[in-house]
Amino acid sequence: MSQTAILVKEKGVVRIDKPFDFMCSQLRNGRYKVTIERYTEPRTISQNALMWLWFTCIENETGTDKQDVHDYYCSLFLRRTAVINGKETVVAGSTSRLNTLQMTDFLNKVKADAATELGISLPLPDDLYYQEFINEYKYRR
Template structure:
């Protein structure tokens, strides 16, 4: 179950739900500030644009994604099994505002390359995965 507590009523609804849980099995409950993650429309549009850019550059969409993550978000250094790795930061946890800035960087790259990116009907594209409108 997932609750967004934005009113006293929702807070009470969440408390009532927890109070009704049986003693077994054990449950884990996490309380954290709500953050609206990137939208489905943003994610689908990003990958549509990556396909257009990949066709232009002669590479795979994942390669364009990695390039944009490094250009915009930078890298992180990790030690895994004793080996030092340098990995691009992820777009997964970007909120809608940060994702909009990220997508502006994709548009800027496309402009540099003189590639016209399609702009989908956000609602239809998000809900149906439809073609650009």
């Protein structure tokens, strides 16, 4: 059995959401390794919505189905090597498993590739004509 707690450091002060002694009391006797890693949130709904809006735009501009566009970019940017039954193989990751930072990186790569390879400018929410972009593509899903 493992224990998980959220540790927050703000202005030099560290807070933890559970008493450390209590967490340790819940463990069986034995040796344990304590690791502290930066907590990241899963990708946000707005990131996912932006991605599909972009893929709808690419579908409209190229004629390629947006699911195929999704799969293409996952294959292009989320590839990794996995060992399956003792053999190395290349697999494509999924955006559903990305955290917010990883999803931002993925979206930036898609945006850059669409601009350079397809000649399609994909706007971000802060861009001047983003609302017009939404109005153009949101109902084409």
